[in-house]
Amino acid sequence: MEAFIQPGFWIFVLAMAGIYGVFSLGLQIQYGVAGVMNFGHVGMMAITGYAIAILVIRFQWSFWWAAFVGVALAALGGALLGLSTLRLSGDYFAIASIAFAEITRYWILNSDGITGGTQGTLAIPNPRGFGGYTDQPDVILYWIMDRLTPYLGDNASRDLAILLVVWPFFFLFLWISARLQKTSWARVLRATREDDDVPRSLGKNVFRFRLQALVIGSVFGGIAGAFWAVQFMLLAPEDFLRIVTFYGWMILILAGATRVKGLAIAAIFFGFLYGATRFVEFWPISLLSAPERSYLRIFLIGVVLIALMVKRPQGLFGKRQEMVLE
Amino acid sequence: MTPFYTSISKKMFASNEGWPVTDLIQYLFNGLVAGSIFAIAAVGISLLYSVLRLVNFAAGDFLTLGAFITYFFSVTLELNFILSIIISMLAGMAICWFLELVLWRNLRRNKAGTLALFLVATGVALMLRPIIQYIFGTETRRFNVDILKTYDFFGARIPQTQLIVLIFATISILLIALYMAKARVGKDMRAYANNPSLAAVSGINVDRVVMATWLISGALGSLAGVFQGLVQGQFNNAMGETLLLSFFAAVVLGTIGDAYGALVGGLLLGLFMELSQLDIFFGGVPSNYKPVVAFAALVLVLLFKPEGLFGYRSRKV
Numbered sequence: 001m002e003a004f005i006q007p008g009f010w011i012f013v014l015a016m017a018g019i020y021g022v023f024s025l026g027l028q029i030q031y032g033v034a035g036v037m038n039f040g041h042v043g044m045m046a047i048t049g050y051a052i053a054i055l056v057i058r059f060q061w062s063f064w065w066a067a068f069v070g071v072a073l074a075a076l077g078g079a080l081l082g083l084s085t086l087r088l089s090g091d092y093f094a095i096a097s098i099a100f101a102e103i104t105r106y107w108i109l110n111s112d113g114i115t116g117g118t119q120g121t122l123a124i125p126n127p128r129g130f131g132g133y134t135d136q137p138d139v140i141l142y143w144i145m146d147r148l149t150p151y152l153g154d155n156a157s158r159d160l161a162i163l164l165v166v167w168p169f170f171f172l173f174l175w176i177s178a179r180l181q182k183t184s185w186a187r188v189l190r191a192t193r194e195d196d197d198v199p200r201s202l203g204k205n206v207f208r209f210r211l212q213a214l215v216i217g218s219v220f221g222g223i224a225g226a227f228w229a230v231q232f233m234l235l236a237p238e239d240f241l242r243i244v245t246f247y248g249w250m251i252l253i254l255a256g257a258t259r260v261k262g263l264a265i266a267a268i269f270f271g272f273l274y275g276a277t278r279f280v281e282f283w284p285i286s287l288l289s290a291p292e293r294s295y296l297r298i299f300l301i302g303v304v305l306i307a308l309m310v311k312r313p314q315g316l317f318g319k320r321q322e323m324v325l326e
Numbered sequence: 327m328t329p330f331y332t333s334i335s336k337k338m339f340a341s342n343e344g345w346p347v348t349d350l351i352q353y354l355f356n357g358l359v360a361g362s363i364f365a366i367a368a369v370g371i372s373l374l375y376s377v378l379r380l381v382n383f384a385a386g387d388f389l390t391l392g393a394f395i396t397y398f399f400s401v402t403l404e405l406n407f408i409l410s411i412i413i414s415m416l417a418g419m420a421i422c423w424f425l426e427l428v429l430w431r432n433l434r435r436n437k438a439g440t441l442a443l444f445l446v447a448t449g450v451a452l453m454l455r456p457i458i459q460y461i462f463g464t465e466t467r468r469f470n471v472d473i474l475k476t477y478d479f480f481g482a483r484i485p486q487t488q489l490i491v492l493i494f495a496t497i498s499i500l501l502i503a504l505y506m507a508k509a510r511v512g513k514d515m516r517a518y519a520n521n522p523s524l525a526a527v528s529g530i531n532v533d534r535v536v537m538a539t540w541l542i543s544g545a546l547g548s549l550a551g552v553f554q555g556l557v558q559g560q561f562n563n564a565m566g567e568t569l570l571l572s573f574f575a576a577v578v579l580g581t582i583g584d585a586y587g588a589l590v591g592g593l594l595l596g597l598f599m600e601l602s603q604l605d606i607f608f609g610g611v612p613s614n615y616k617p618v619v620a621f622a623a624l625v626l627v628l629l630f631k632p633e634g635l636f637g638y639r640s641r642k643v
Contacts, residue, residue, distance in 0.1 A: 037441055085628055090440050091381050092582075095574050096628050099621040102571055106618050246448055253445065291464065295456035302452030309442045309449070310432060 011159045017271030018166035019227045024251040026220030032257040033186050034213035035193030037094045040101030044074040044221030046240035049229040053121040056133035063136035071222040078218025082211040109237040120236030137230045162231050178260045253308050256315030348481035353600040359488045361596020362495035365589045367550040368576035370543030372588035376519035377539045380443045384451035389566030392548025393555035394462045401470045411552050415545040422544030459563050468560040491553045511538045575624035581634030
């Protein structure tokens, strides 16, 4: 039980919560507002993360420009996905979006010369020899750490610096999203979620509204990817498996698909699940080896998803009548 | 995670020598073998969709489970191989039976929506995967069969195991088609898929039809898993999961919800994926991009013919 009282554990939990919170905020705009079931959200994370790594390491770009272009590419990915397949009905689009994310991942996996292939971003060809891509954000992170060290000692870790950067952004995005929900734009989308024909009869281009929601959500997916890339300092294709999208879905469903503020709490719950199955040493978890623990995490997420859908499909903070969509 | 496509069969049997027809025969044969397995797995997914409107995200893991249970009985306990396959099919059916009773039936009563069905199916997959991993381990396994024996057919090399799989898979496909056409439950299934309320008022026992669908898909999942394990030569716990999207591609290609279509879609997709490696297609798709061929086929069908090969345009998709 010791780990639970160690600040380092909770700092990691909160840092992960912030990153995945931003990630699931993208899904919240796509599904909670527009009713678009995107199961390939992890693809956006992969696009931004890898764009940053490639542009910084190989082409010596500034991290900030690379992050900007990376997020723009995620938005472009969302636009391409939407333009091609968003006209399909819900379950068809869901399958197509998974295919999109998997094609992205297979391309990363098999393009050794560009992405480093199975060895991840460490193997990206670099004119200067070995190199990471976090030098510039690290300047800020270490500045924060230096300011805090006199007060917190060893607890002023890089994780803490990330936490202090990510959470203000997360709250900012939550606030933007909450404001967005009150616009007429979101009202049209909520109407399309219930019934396509009514907004259509009012002259609204339903497809365009949905596409906008998909692209905005993809931007948040991309931003989460940028945070993720900074947090872990290297990327590999297996970081972007299908399962990551369902991390986001679990947070979203836990919060209630239409509850913006619940996302923060649900994200912390996920961060706890993620951290606890990774670091905590007590019986019975201590009986499991490290790979078995990562499987325990997947198992628990499966349990939470099923339990929620059976017992409380509206999530912890949602309204039942808003959840019955289809 | 080893993609199944880089299985040893490919490395062992693809030869650059001989005349071009040899390559064609080789890829046709490989395509038929892969396609027949796709067909068996796809028909289970398609039946579930037609009856329950459920996209079964757990289908891939049922394949893995089938292969591992067969491995356990035939290699660890040294039982007869055919008997082991039957046991694994029964186990697949038992799990589907259990899940229908405790899970899916309740969701149906609660009128669960598309997203709920999606996420619960995913949840089942996420629970099944660690269980398989915990019980059977992460090691690569292989069945206790001779995978080295091959026949020569006009220069193409036909491995004995794959030939046997092809024969048995073909028999299975014919039996499934016959069952759907002739058996009472098969007919009920099609009736219910076509019009649930009409089927219900005409005296069809809905719960029985749904249960039959689950049992069939459970049995077919295990069977396809064993076949896939045999064809790959070796397998690990990521086998089914890797294949899942290819199955969806087969289902969509053959019109989602159409069981006969899924059989044809599976065969076509298998042939397409193998033949795409021939030189005449842009110099041949590299074998590690074979899954991408399936995903691309999936996206292209969704773009240009979302109703599939056998559907009507009028169907709302």
